[in-house]
Amino acid sequence: MQTFDTQHKFLSEDFLLQNNYAQILFHEYAKDLPIIDYHNHLPPSEINSNKIFDNISKIWLAGDHYKWRAMRTLGIPEKFITGEASDQDKFRKWSETVPFTLRNPLYHWTHLELKRYFGIEELLTADNADRIFNQTSEMLQDPEFSTCSLLEKMNVEVVCTTDEPTDLLTNHTEFSKKGRGFGMYAAFRPDKSFAVENPTTYQAYLTKLGELAIGKEISNFEELIQALQDRINYFHDRGCRISDHGLEQLYFFDEDTFNIDSLFADLRSGKSLSKEMIQFFKFKVLKELSKMYHSKGWAQQFHLGALRNTNERMLQTLGPDTGFDSIGDFDQAVALAKYLNALDSTDQLCRTVLYNLNPRDNEVFATMIGNFNDGSIKGKIQFGSGWWYLDQKDGMERQMNTLSNMGLITCFIGMLTDSRSFLSFPRHEYFRRILCNLFAKDVENGELPWDEAWLGKIIQDICYYNAKNYFDFSPNNIKF
Incomplete structure (x- = not known):
């Protein structure tokens, strides 16, 4: 059986860039431009207060009905989605779900967000859920992960x-x-x-x-x-x-x-x-x-x-x-x-x-x-x-x-x-x-x-x- 890097080209520097022209256009012209995000549903109070979130479930899973639909489709009970389960248990169930989101944009978004914000390059699964939950939740307590700092990290110029x-x-x-x-x-x-x-x-x-x-x-x-x-x-x-x-x-x-x-x-x-x-x-x-x-x-x-x-x-x-x-x-x-x-x-x-x-x-x-x-x-x-x-x-x-x-x-x-x-x-x-x-x-x-x-x-x-x-x-x- 042929062996190769399990990541291969996934989320590499040239992710989605299929030729040299694409790589030049992105890296030389698009990559570092500021962001004008002229429509979103972020709570203004959480920006103004420069909120720090308790853990990754609070900032990543709460309110995200894209993820909720995927979890329901996989047969995960509602208690682990919007219900009374603990934040860590909810994250565990989301981590179980991620490998099954192949070819859904959630798979790309999930790993792109883990990499860009937290520097995590490994694929999220049930096996590493607890470690990643603890690692990211600890990082989120740093002022560099407050709401304003997160927006500034992404070079956001305007948020509406x-x-x-x-x-x-x-x-x-x-x-x-x-x-x-x-x-x-x-x-x-x-x-x-x-x-x-x-x-x-x-x-x-x-x-x-x-x-x-x-x-x-x-x-x-x-x-x-x-x-x-x-x-x-x-x-x-x-x-x-x-x-x-x-x-x-x-x-x-x-x-x-x-x-x-x-x-x-x-x-x-x-x-x-x-x-x-x-x-x-x-x-x-x-x-x-x-x-x-x-x-x-x-x-x-x-x-x-x-x-x-x-x-x-x-x-x-x-x-x-x-x-x-x-x-x-x-x-x-x-x-x-x-x-x-x-x-x-x-x-x-x-x-x-x-x-x-x-x-x-x-x-x-x-x-x-x-x-x-x-x-x-x-x-x-x-x-x-x-x-x-x-x-x-x-x-x-x-x-x-x-x-x-x-x-x-x-x-x-x-x-x-x-x-x-x-x-x-x-x-x-x-x-x-x-x-x-x-x-x-x-x-x-x-x-x-x-x-x-x-x-x-x-x-x-x-x-x-x-x-x-x-x-x-x-x-x-x-x-x-």
């Missing part, structure tokens, strides 16, 4: 958290005064302002929003929009320049389809709306929000296509965002085009990033952005990077190939983590390696010329400079 309109942004304000080596900015996520499926829950939210924004109960639709404008102003003064929305799809209706004031009155009285009424309400709120973003010079993001909370039993047991969402098969093109057109027709369409979760929509989104790029700025409308289930080698390559074929990948603003973990930032390295290899294969095949300086510039633009120029992140934007 995801924040609800009623958030006071106290952590962002305090952090801006500390002079760390990176900026933390809020991203306005107003999904609850149009989440009218449950009138009781929505009324409670309106009460909270109204008291904070306009000092009274929100009694009509006009006051709802007034309250949202107040919160946008508040966020803007604290450096926010970007919004985000998670939707099955965008909606479009004729303005007189329903009377919005009547719908609002029904909601306030506790009445449930029909599916079409709910969609109309969302459309009306979103359209007003988009106009406000435009007036502030913000960028808006739309994450479209997730089918959420499919398992009612587990939703009741564990709540949302615990690993029971999937790709949906919603129609996107017609309403999306009409929504963007409605804003563009009055010149109120701001910079927009569109993310699809269903890969069948790649071509739809890649061509849609070209309909509304008007020459005012470079890449005004963006086809966002592979998101969620598409945030892996094949998904990222397909997104970039589609964008290349039907748009200009040279204008692409690149990668983001969309993560809840402070150990997820090597995903930017993962993306950069895949990107460099994509271009390099074309060079090797004779489909692109080997103009190192020009290709190197394009790689650097996609990895960093396009996003830096696209978004208006600056400490000078913070007024308080």
Whole structure:
């Protein structure tokens, strides 16, 4: 039997870089660029407090539904995933799972993160679980492994958290005064302002929003929009320049389809709306929000296509965002085009990033952005990077190939983590390696010329400079 290094090329210096051109592009042009992570779900309080985690399970397994889904699939009981088992037992079960994640991006991410943060190059298994748990947990007590230090270690320049309109942004304000080596900015996520499926829950939210924004109960639709404008102003003064929305799809209706004031009155009285009424309400709120973003010079993001909370039993047991969402098969093109057109027709369409979760929509989104790029700025409308289930080698390559074929990948603003973990930032390295290899294969095949300086510039633009120029992140934007 032939013997060889069990690691072979896995996670070597040239991991995923399949020829010399790829190695040059990555090592000379991409590798050392700063990171602008313009969308993630990191808790601002843990950044502001410069938190130190008790052990690797706390920082690595808690909240990571990618790992949870894999463990459940392998037949591991819930007590070792989100339940009452000890942190070390949970890590043992994850370590048992890792060897079975071969060909899933989790296998790459797991070992890349262990190597980049902790210098651990051995493969994680059940046999070394306790030793690695103890080693990493001890390392995490060092100030070099605090949340801010971890971000600085990965050369993060900007991190954008995801924040609800009623958030006071106290952590962002305090952090801006500390002079760390990176900026933390809020991203306005107003999904609850149009989440009218449950009138009781929505009324409670309106009460909270109204008291904070306009000092009274929100009694009509006009006051709802007034309250949202107040919160946008508040966020803007604290450096926010970007919004985000998670939707099955965008909606479009004729303005007189329903009377919005009547719908609002029904909601306030506790009445449930029909599916079409709910969609109309969302459309009306979103359209007003988009106009406000435009007036502030913000960028808006739309994450479209997730089918959420499919398992009612587990939703009741564990709540949302615990690993029971999937790709949906919603129609996107017609309403999306009409929504963007409605804003563009009055010149109120701001910079927009569109993310699809269903890969069948790649071509739809890649061509849609070209309909509304008007020459005012470079890449005004963006086809966002592979998101969620598409945030892996094949998904990222397909997104970039589609964008290349039907748009200009040279204008692409690149990668983001969309993560809840402070150990997820090597995903930017993962993306950069895949990107460099994509271009390099074309060079090797004779489909692109080997103009190192020009290709190197394009790689650097996609990895960093396009996003830096696209978004208006600056400490000078913070007024308080």
